[in-house]
Amino acid sequence: MSIIQINKLTKTYHDTEVPVHAVNGVDLSFEEGEFAAIVGPSGCGKTTLMNMVGGLEQPTSGDVIVDGSTMSKLSSNALIDFRLRNIGFVFQAYNLIPVLSAKENVEFIMQLQNWNKKEMDERTLALLESVGLGDKINSKPNQLSGGQQQRVAVARALASKPKFILADEPTANLDSIATNQLLDIMEKLNREENMTFIFATHDQRVMDKAKRVVTLDDGKVISDILKNP
Amino acid sequence: MVLLKIAWRSIWRSKLRSAVVIFAIASGLLGGLFSSAWINGMAMQRVKNTFAYEIGHIQLHNPDFSENMDVKKTILDTNEKIKGIKESQGVMGVTDRIRITGMAATANKNLGVNVVGVTPETEKKVFELYQRIDSASGGFFENDKKNAIVISKALATELNARLKSKIVLTFQDFNGEITGAAFKVVGLYKTDNNPWDKMHVFVKNKDLRRIIELPEDQSHEIVVLLNDYEQADVKAQEFQVKYPDTKVEDWAEVSPYLSLMSGYMDTMMGLFMAIILGALGFGIVNTMLMVVLERTRELGMLMAIGMTKKRIFMMIMLETIFLALVGAVLGELLSMFFIYHFGHVGIDLTSMAEGMESVGYSAITYPMLEGYRYLQITLLVIVTGVVASVYPAFKALKLHPAEAIRSI
Numbered sequence: 231m232s233i234i235q236i237n238k239l240t241k242t243y244h245d246t247e248v249p250v251h252a253v254n255g256v257d258l259s260f261e262e263g264e265f266a267a268i269v270g271p272s273g274c275g276k277t278t279l280m281n282m283v284g285g286l287e288q289p290t291s292g293d294v295i296v297d298g299s300t301m302s303k304l305s306s307n308a309l310i311d312f313r314l315r316n317i318g319f320v321f322q323a324y325n326l327i328p329v330l331s332a333k334e335n336v337e338f339i340m341q342l343q344n345w346n347k348k349e350m351d352e353r354t355l356a357l358l359e360s361v362g363l364g365d366k367i368n369s370k371p372n373q374l375s376g377g378q379q380q381r382v383a384v385a386r387a388l389a390s391k392p393k394f395i396l397a398d399e400p401t402a403n404l405d406s407i408a409t410n411q412l413l414d415i416m417e418k419l420n421r422e423e424n425m426t427f428i429f430a431t432h433d434q435r436v437m438d439k440a441k442r443v444v445t446l447d448d449g450k451v452i453s454d455i456l457k458n459p
Numbered sequence: 460m461v462l463l464k465i466a467w468r469s470i471w472r473s474k475l476r477s478a479v480v481i482f483a484i485a486s487g488l489l490g491g492l493f494s495s496a497w498i499n500g501m502a503m504q505r506v507k508n509t510f511a512y513e514i515g516h517i518q519l520h521n522p523d524f525s526e527n528m529d530v531k532k533t534i535l536d537t538n539e540k541i542k543g544i545k546e547s548q549g550v551m552g553v554t555d556r557i558r559i560t561g562m563a564a565t566a567n568k569n570l571g572v573n574v575v576g577v578t579p580e581t582e583k584k585v586f587e588l589y590q591r592i593d594s595a596s597g598g599f600f601e602n603d604k605k606n607a608i609v610i611s612k613a614l615a616t617e618l619n620a621r622l623k624s625k626i627v628l629t630f631q632d633f634n635g636e637i638t639g640a641a642f643k644v645v646g647l648y649k650t651d652n653n654p655w656d657k658m659h660v661f662v663k664n665k666d667l668r669r670i671i672e673l674p675e676d677q678s679h680e681i682v683v684l685l686n687d688y689e690q691a692d693v694k695a696q697e698f699q700v701k702y703p704d705t706k707v708e709d710w711a712e713v714s715p716y717l718s719l720m721s722g723y724m725d726t727m728m729g730l731f732m733a734i735i736l737g738a739l740g741f742g743i744v745n746t747m748l749m750v751v752l753e754r755t756r757e758l759g760m761l762m763a764i765g766m767t768k769k770r771i772f773m774m775i776m777l778e779t780i781f782l783a784l785v786g787a788v789l790g791e792l793l794s795m796f797f798i799y800h801f802g803h804v805g806i807d808l809t810s811m812a813e814g815m816e817s818v819g820y821s822a823i824t825y826p827m828l829e830g831y832r833y834l835q836i837t838l839l840v841i842v843t844g845v846v847a848s849v850y851p852a853f854k855a856l857k858l859h860p861a862e863a864i865r866s867i
Binding site for chain 2: 277281284286287306307310311313314315319321323325327328329330334337338339341342386387390
C-alpha cells in the first residue's frame with residue numbers, strides 16, 4: 231500500500247535571474263515499510279524533494295499525497311499538526327535540544343501530543359533501549375558522541391509513532407563505526423517494526439543498505455532501482 | 460511544562476550574556492527602587508512632620524476664620540465640641556487653639572509671627588512639638604508660670620533672644636484694639652521646617668485668652684489627631700455633619716501641598732520606573748534577538764518536528780520573562796537590603812541641612828518603600844518581559860523551517 235504518492239512535483243526558485251528548477255516533474259510513490267535512499271550529486275534536488283515530502287516547503291506545482299492527505303491543501307497549522315503526528319525527521323546535524331537530556335528530547339514530541347506520563351516514560355525508555363542508549367537517558371547532547379546524538383534523534387523521530395521517517399544526510403557527520411551502528415539500528419527497526427525510512431544521501435554505505443535507490447539529477451528521477459530482497 | 464523547562468534552562472546556555480542582562484536589570488531596579496524609596500522617605504517624613512508639628516489630621520474653624528484669621532471668627536461651645544469629638548471612634552487626641560497674628564519684638568528686632576495659644580496637656584496629645592525641645596533648651600510649659608512663650612531656635616537667633624529672654628508680643632484683641640504683653644522664653648524648639656519655625660510662637664491658651672479678652676468656651680481652631688490619617692476625609696465629613704456651624708477640613712484641604720506631594724510622588728515614581736524598565740526593555744529585546752539569531756537552526760527544527768507557532772512564541776516569551784524575573788528578584792532583594800539598612804540608620808545629609816530645612820525637609824532621611832511597591836515592580840517587570848519578547852518572538856515565527864535547519 232502506497233503511503234506517499236508524489237505526482238509531477240516541481241519546485242522552481244526565482245531567486246536568481248534564471249529560474250532554477252530544483253525538482254522538475256518528479257513522480258514517485260513509496261510503500262509502507264520501504265527502506266529507500268534518494269541519491270544524487272550535490273544540488274540535484276534531494277533535500278528540496280525531502281522538504282516537500284515532509285511538508286517543510288510548498289511545491290511550485292504537483293502534489294505530495296501522504297496517507298490520502300494532499301499536503302499542499304493543508305493549512306499552515308494543520309500542516310504542523312500533520313508533521314507532528316505522521317512524519318519523523320532525522321537531520322544531518324542531529325538538531326537535538328541542547329538543554330534537554332536524551333530522555334527529555336525523546337519525550338518532547340510526545341509531550342507536544344499530550345501523552346500521559348506513564349505511557350511516555352515506557353515508550354521513551356523502550357526507544358532509547360532500542361537505539362542502544364538505555365544507559366544514557368540522562369545525558370545532555372553535549373555529553374554524547376555524534377553517533378549517540380544521531381541515535382537519540384532517531385528515537386525522537388520514532389517517538390510519535392510516525393508513518394515514515396525522513397532522514398536527510400543522517401550519516402554525513404558520523405565516522406564509519408557510528409554510521410554502521412546507526413544504519414543497523416534503522417535497518418532493524420525497518421525489519422522488525424516495518425517502519426518506513428526514506429534517506430537523502432550520497433553516502434555509499436547508506437546506498438548499500440537501502441532496498442531501493444532513487445537517483446536524481448537536475449531535479450529529475452533518472453533511475454529507480456528496487457534491489458532484490 | 461516542557462516549554463517552561465526549555466525556557467528556564469535556555470537562560471543559562473550563555474551564562475555570561477544572561478549574567479550581563481540580569482545584572483543590568485538588577486542594578487537598574489536597585490537604582491530605581493532605592494531612589495524612589497529615598498524620595499518617598501523624604502516625602503513621608505515631610506508629611507509626618509507636618510502632621511506632628513503643624514496641622515494634625517483634621518481642623519475645625521469658624522467658616523469665616525480662614526479668610527483673614529479674624530480674631531472675632533471663633534468656634535463657639537468649644538468644650539462641648541471637643542468632648543463630642545473625643546468620643547468619636549478612631550480619635551487619638553483633640554486640642555483647641557487660639558490663633559492670632561502679631562509682632563514679636565526684642566530690644567534688637569521686630570518680626571511678624573503667628574501666635575498660637577495652646578492648652579499644654581491636650582496639645583501634647585495631638586502635636587509632638589514638645590519633643591523637639593532638647594533638654595538644654597527649656598521645656599513646653601512645664602510649670603504654671605504666667606506669660607511663658609515657646610519660640611523656635613531659628614526665631615531666637617533672628618531676634619537675638621535666648622531662654623529667659625523677654626519678648627513683647629503685639630496683636631489685636633477681641634474688641635479690635637491693639638494690645639500686647641511681655642512674655643518670657645521658656646522653651647526653644649527646632650523642627651525640620653526652618654521657615655515654619657521662624658513664623659510660629661506658642662503661648663498658653665489662658666494667657667492669650669486673658670490678654671485678647673476672648674470669651675471662655677471659644678477658640679479659633681480645634682485640631683484632631685486620628686489613629687489612621689487615611690481616615691481623615693471620612694471623619695472630617697462626619698464632624699462636618701455633626702458641627703455644621705464650623706468648617707471642617709482634613710489635612711489634604713488644610714495643606715493642599717501635602718496632598719499634591721503625595722500624588723506627585725506616585726507619579727514621579729511611576730515615571731522613574733517606566734523610564735528604567737523601558738531602557739531595560741530595549742536591552743532585553745536586543746538580547747532576545749541575539750538568542751533567536753543564534754538558535755535559528757534549533758527553532759527551524761522545532762517547527763519542522765511539529766511545534767506550533769503559538770508554542771514557539773510562548774517559549775521565547777517565557778524565556779524573556781524568566782530572564783527579566785531573575786534580574787528583578789535579584790534587584791528587589793538588593794533594594795530591600797539597602798532600603799532596610801538605610802531605613803534604620805538613615806542617610807545623613809547634615810552637610811546640606813540648612814538647604815534642606817529651608818524647604819521643610821529633614822537632613823537625615825530614612826528611605827522607605829511600601830511592600831506592595833515590590834509586587835507592583837515585579838508585575839511591571841513581567842509586563843516588560845512580555846512586551847520585550849514580542850518582537851524577537853515574531854522574528855522567530857517568520858523563520859522558514861527548511862531554511863532555518865540549513866542555517867549555520
